[in-house]
Amino acid sequence: MNGKGQQPVKGSGQGKPWEGIEFWKDKEKEILHPDLLSEKAEMVAKHFREKKLTSHQLRRYYGEFKRLERLYENSKDWNMVAPMVGFVKSKASYGARSKGNIPKDFADFICWLVDKSADEKDFKQVCLFFEAVVGFMYGLGVVQ
Secondary structure, eight states: OOTTSOOOOTTOSTTOTTTTOOOEEETTTTEEOTTIIIIIHHHHHHHGGGGTOOHHHHHHHHHHHHHHHHHHHHHOOHHHHHHHHHHHHHHHHHHHHSTTSOOHHHHHHHHHHHHTOSSHHHHHHHHHHHHHHHHHHHHTTOOO
């Protein structure tokens, strides 16, 4: 939620660099877009330069995605993990409203990642994309 009591929703922010990014070139063949983990991830990372995101804030949400990825890998039960992935939106919405927690744009990005996680294949690629974004954020000095 933002300060006006509105929740970040898919497509809520105009001009966000992640909007319109498609992960799959061919989902059936499990072929990702060739620039997803390079140009697209770097573009998203650069967006957060001005947002004053701390390493603690980034690790908190990245760690949650990695935890859920491990949970899925151990259980192979998407029906068990999917609700917990959806719950991350609630955490991000709350985090954006809490004083000193996360920038609203970052909460919107987290919510977008959750929305992109329609099934286990998508979720695995969401985790990989988030990992690439995190790498660029540290590499570019975006994270304080």
